[in-house]
Amino acid sequence: MRAYIVRRLMQAVLVVFVVITLMFFLFRLMPADPTTMLVESGLPEQARQDLLERWGLTGSLADQYWSYLTNLATGDFGTSFFYQEPAWNVLAPLILNTLWIAVPGMLLGALIGCGLGVVVGWARRGGPVERAGIFLATFVRGVPSFVLGIFILMVFSTWLGWFPGFGIGELGDGFTRYFTWSFLAHLILPVMTLAIFFLPENLLLMRTGVVENRGEDYLELVRAKGVKESRVAWHAARNSLLPVITWLFPALAETVAGIVIIEVVFSWPGIGRELVLAVNRQDYPIAQTAFFLLAVMIVLANLAADLVYAKLDPRVSYE
């Protein structure tokens, strides 16, 4: 068990390292260095050199890479061109905003999706429930996140007028910061969008798992014991959870794409929206840091999924 966790942790660290390196080289691929646009607005040459030095853009590539790594290690993510503030200070308050959408949205999507997946997987093969379930799930899976967001915005905000669809609302102070009616009302539509976006994948994976398990010998024995049919289905569902969790790894990386877009559609002040804003403003320190934070979120989510998997499958510890 411990070896398993250590191996997973090492892989997580490796991924973060690759992401960091990738970012370093990506930003060196830029056709011009980031000061060019500042020069156009009349920056003296001496100030430009100072800036380059401050951003670690002088010296050989290896020197730059090294100073980049050491800066990151000390928590220095650079200074925003736009805000003229350390990137970390700009982004840190937004992490929680993003998590407010990501965690409830994904949990809801996973729970409802897996539940429906068991229903569809346990339905008669070739029957109406199975066919309709698969078709609907596949169809919804093909709806791009921004289209889904726009539809939900149009229906629930513009047309029905039930919930606001723009921004984060009025926040409280101190402890009650996130416990205002305004905030919760603003939270509903983005969370709903993410849940619906995340749901079909879960449904289809769970359904495949249940169908595959339906033919397994152990289910026959469970059924022969004379337990209720729902209990038999539970055994199939419990075993199907394992492949769902493994297959969710790639889906997680995709889901972050959904979160970024949903934040843009609902003008939700999170990491994803800030990334998009920064890219459009060519504010690379912010873009770089936002990307780094999103990548770390995925790595942590993957790690959590790994640990849940190890907990759910007794065979893992003997790997």
Add this chain to the structure above:
Amino acid sequence: MAEMVEFPGPGRGGPTRDVLEVWAGTRRRSGLAPFVDGLRLLVRDPFALVGLVIIAVFFLVAALSGFLAPYDPYEALPTPEGELARLETPSGDHWLGTTAFGNDVLSQLLVGTRVAFIVGISAAIVVGIISTLLGLLSGYYGRYVDDVIMRATDVALSIPTLPIAIVAVAILGASLRNIILVVVLLFWRNGARIVRSVVLTEKEKVYVQAARAAGASHLYIMRVHILPNVIPVAFLWMTMSVAFAILAEASLSFIGLGDPNAMSWGQMLNLAFTEGSIRTAWWWVLPPSLCLVFLISSIYVVGRAWEEKTNPRLRRR
């Protein structure tokens, strides 16, 4: 599953399974046979059939878009009174109305279809080639080649797709070519894994081992025994990649990173969104949204039906 029904099978003394497999492996089939079989299966599934028809219609529209479009998609059109035809509701002149910039929505929609297919198909072809090659190498040669390629995919799979695409396109410049490049960089990894798993199962089959024992070259075995089984799977992944690529292009365009010289559906939505018309100009918002949904969902439905028919673990008798 196997024990549920007892099929009349080879008994004691009869031809063994191995012999049958060897026979199956030496049967000569046309290279197109898997596609013909697959198409036959798909046509029998009503959902998949509808999906195929929708895709075909979109493809036709894309091919003829230049011819079908009533106006220049970028031209700011005047009203008969000589003013800018701004946010006009659908009418006889403009079937789908006009945008806030006085462009004809229908014309943009038609051109957008072409952009979707250009991005989708070119990205899918490159993804297909790269994943097939890497999957073949990884699965067939195994050992350290396999280790290196699989570790690389592991890491690649944990990198958030859209954020890296956003950053990459922002840095490389917003053009169709760069968008395609980014899509390829994102989607080779899943395809390589899928192809690899097929190669691994095929490699263990008796007729492949028999061929190897008989002294057949690696190249011969790959070409005659493994590739024919890999191609349908790679083809499925390419089909899905068309959808992924269209989706990725649309997402990037929606964010404002689309190719300024190619009006895509995602860009139409971006313009409607940044102009604040999302809540009012439904004729501008709905057509590109629905086109995206129907094209991508149709590809998914067809891919799903294919998977359902070809995955033996899901198949019903």
Add this chain to the structure above:
Amino acid sequence: MPAQPTATASAAPISDRPPVSLRVSGLRVGYRVEQGHLRAVDGVDLEVNPGESLGLVGESGCGKSTVGKAILRLLPEDARVEGRVLLDGDDVLRMSARQLRQIRWTKLALVTQSAMNALDPVYRIGDQIAESIVAHEDLDRRQAWRRAEELFTLVGIPQERLRDYPHQFSGGMRQRAVIAMALSLNAGLLLADEPTTALDSIMQDQVLAQIQRLQRELSRSMILVTHDIAVVAETCEKVAVMYAGRITESGPTAAVLATPYHPYTMGLRNAFPTIDGDRRELISIPGNLPNLLDPPTGCRFASRCPFSTDHCREVDPPLIEVGPGHLSACHYPDQAAAFRDRAAQRSTWTTDPGGG
């Protein structure tokens, strides 16, 4: 987490249930498949009296497992099942889902082949045994675990291993666990489907001896489904031989194995070593089972039978009584003695049978 059973929990005694009688008549099982109608079982009659053990034997694909699953109603939903399966006079095939749930495991328990996936891999074995007890008796989990401990003692596994998962057990232990589970409610009839196939030969003997001992001590009725006629010879009072979905010969084990009347039984007898010192040369029966989508007219074994005639290929032989309780479906019972002599020679089985 399962409750750690403690010594203070009251020991729930294994319930005292009488052995059960089983009468199968006219059982047919068919599947609609792409190529037509597959008749997996085509008119099978069986009888097991209370406390009796019956061996159901035949090659793989002959339909014996399908019969077993039909008795427990475990066939897939698209199977078409006809006939009667009377369990103490009640027809299992016509029971409601609720009635079925009630008789399962209380009257009819299953011992499956203990391949890796016979038990649910993600639950502790003790929990899986307790599940069957809690489903039928008004006991809490702790009491159910107490009984599971007794059952493990009965089959000779240390009690603490109830907390293990299936993958931590060896094949033989898994098989014993499956047997313990089948005994958890002392069901009147045990249906053992190839209970020793996944085991090595030493383990096979041990497990068989155990099944036989428990069946006799607890006086349970039993059906043992197997491809190995030697297993039946050791374990069962009665035997029914199946071929291509039908019973070809049945009767008291001793009589059927000592003086078989059907050439197929003679062939099967050749294919397995017997343990009573009567070491015959092992000879296999050449050829394949007939296609059950389109069964041949006449005797189904005719195509592989070294003694078949044109008459065999035209007329279906009925089961006729050839001794006390001994039935055989062969047209030539009067030539059986001669067939037996010839069947013992390898050359009989290697030449092309019946010119066809």
